[in-house]
Amino acid sequence: MLPLDPQADPGRRAWVACPKCADAQGCEPCEERRTCSTHWRYLLTNTGSLLHLQCPACTHVWVHESGFGATRSVWNRIVGALPRL
Ligand SMILES: [Zn+2]
Numbered sequence: 001m002l003p004l005d006p007q008a009d010p011g012r013r014a015w016v017a018c019p020k021c022a023d024a025q026g027c028e029p030c031e032e033r034r035t036c037s038t039h040w041r042y043l044l045t046n047t048g049s050l051l052h053l054q055c056p057a058c059t060h061v062w063v064h065e066s067g068f069g070a071t072r073s074v075w076n077r078i079v080g081a082l083p084r085l
């Protein structure tokens, strides 16, 4: 297990499935691609559309190509401070 990155901040989260532990499998809000309060990843940094993420469950670190480019709405769907109720 890796230590949590010093940039890991629960105030900056992204809702992207973890490629390593698949902890969101079978979770209803995740499968509906809603912002789940249980399954989210630390957003360490982002460079353009590349997101550097860390999974709080297994501490896996990876880069996710969000492909949002100029479309702000996609960005807003996967990244946010807190799930909206
Ligand atoms: Zn994980």
Ligand SMILES: [Zn+2]
Pocket (backbone or CB within 6 Å): 024, 027, 028, 029, 030, 036, 037, 038, 039
């Ligand atoms: Zn979930």
